[in-house]
Amino acid sequence: MEQLERAVERYLRHVRLERGRSPHTVAAYRRDLARYLTHLGARGIDDPAAISEVDVGAFVAAVRDPGDGTTGVSASSAARMLSSVRGWHRFLAEEGLVARDVAAEQRPPKQPKRLPKAISIAEVERLLEACGGDDPIALRDRALLELLYATGARVSEAVDLAVDDVLTGEGGVGEAVRLFGKGRKQRIVPLGRYAREALDAYLVRGRPVLAPRGSATPALFLGARGAKLSRQSAWLIIRDAAARASLTAEISPHTLRHSFATHLLEGGADVRVVQELLGHASVATTQLYTLVTADAAREAWATAHPRAL
Numbered sequence: 001m002e003q004l005e006r007a008v009e010r011y012l013r014h015v016r017l018e019r020g021r022s023p024h025t026v027a028a029y030r031r032d033l034a035r036y037l038t039h040l041g042a043r044g045i046d047d048p049a050a051i052s053e054v055d056v057g058a059f060v061a062a063v064r065d066p067g068d069g070t071t072g073v074s075a076s077s078a079a080r081m082l083s084s085v086r087g088w089h090r091f092l093a094e095e096g097l098v099a100r101d102v103a104a105e106q107r108p109p110k111q112p113k114r115l116p117k118a119i120s121i122a123e124v125e126r127l128l129e130a131c132g133g134d135d136p137i138a139l140r141d142r143a144l145l146e147l148l149y150a151t152g153a154r155v156s157e158a159v160d161l162a163v164d165d166v167l168t169g170e171g172g173v174g175e176a177v178r179l180f181g182k183g184r185k186q187r188i189v190p191l192g193r194y195a196r197e198a199l200d201a202y203l204v205r206g207r208p209v210l211a212p213r214g215s216a217t218p219a220l221f222l223g224a225r226g227a228k229l230s231r232q233s234a235w236l237i238i239r240d241a242a243a244r245a246s247l248t249a250e251i252s253p254h255t256l257r258h259s260f261a262t263h264l265l266e267g268g269a270d271v272r273v274v275q276e277l278l279g280h281a282s283v284a285t286t287q288l289y290t291l292v293t294a295d296a297a298r299e300a301w302a303t304a305h306p307r308a309l
Contacts, residue, residue: 004040007048008033011091020184024156024231032084035063049098056085056103064109079108118262119249124149127238127256128194130245137224139206141237143198144221144229148238148253150195152260152278153179155234155253162218163207166199181279189277 012030015021021029039059045051060082064072073081082103089103119127128149131142148158157179165178167188176190191199207222214226221229235253242251249255257278264274275282 003047004037004045007092007097008037008088010095011088014091015087022156022182025182028080029084029087032081033088035081036085036088048092051089051098051102053102053105056082056089056106059085060106060109075109082106082108117249117255118259119247119251119255121259121263123245123247123249124256124259124263126245127241127247127251130241131237134205136202136206136209139198139202140210140221140229141241143195143202143206144234144237145241145256146195146198147177147191148256149260150192151177151179151189152257152264153177153189154181154257154279155231157181157279158253159219159221159229159231159234161220163203163220164218166203166220179279182281185279187276187279 008030011033012026015029016023016026036059039062040046040051040055043055043058045055060078062072063078063081064075066072072078086103086106089098089101092098093101128142128145131138131145133139133142144158147153148155160180161177167176167178175196176188179187179189181187207220210222210224210226211217212226213224214222217226217228219228221234223229223233231253238251238253238256242249261274261278264277265271
């Protein structure tokens with residue numbers, strides 16, 4: 001087992017240092033590969049060179065159906081685990097630690113197509129209006145939500161923003177933000193008037209009050225004690241705003257990202273532009289949102305067209 005664990009640690013160092021993966025991604029890889037090593041250990045395997053295609057396939061089958069009366073993981077979770085396993089095996093082969101990549105041909109289980117969930121423009125406005133107030137926390141919360149909806153940023157990208165990532169225009173007002181996506185890939189996304197005003201108010205009257213409460217940090221969004229705002233805190237801010245706005249749909253940080261993309265496409269934006277703004281590596285991912293808008297169009301047609309029935 002020791003040889004397998006050393007090979008995993010070497011891979012995790014590689015993805016962290018050389019590929020620039022975030023701590024959250026590295027932690028997810030670690031959990032998936034720990035489960036894989038347990039599976040290999042149960043099969044009597046303690047050397048990476050001894051792993052075969054059959055062992056990889058058996059792992060995918062086992063996480064889907066453990067065979068001990070417990071419920072297996074979903075197809076999407078199994079696909080994520082297999083992605084971690086395939087990355088490790090590819091690394092082993094590329095580094096010459098094994099003769100070949102035994103996971104290269106393993107395919108993930110089929111997943112049902114899930115369309116992104118978005119809320120309406122009116123619901124977004126209710127959510128944003130629920131963050132009213134002029135105290136530092138209220139100013140921060142409004143700035144965070146306005147930024148998430150204005151830019152389509154992932155919540156991790158938003159809480160990782162530094163003050164210097166707000167790019168200012170004339171008069172020192174923020175005109176755009178510099179976001180760092182997966183693999184630290186950088187993109188510049190413009191800010192609309194509402195997000196600019198909310199950020200300006202927070203930077204002038206909110207952050208200067210919060211910052212002295214903690215140690216010096218360049219983070220844009222700060223908690224009540226002056227430390228960098230966490231992803232969990234951002235999630236709670238949105239959940240609490242949704243409760244105050246009496247929104248019945250389940251609202252998460254990703255809801256604003258989905259709504260950003262859906263509303264842009266409904267407004268006539270080109271899918272390639274939306275892809276760039278979202279930081280998607282593949283346009284196929286962005287095209288899921290076109291299915292959402294197509295569904296909405298069909299529903300409107302079926303309701304309103306005189307020849308629909």
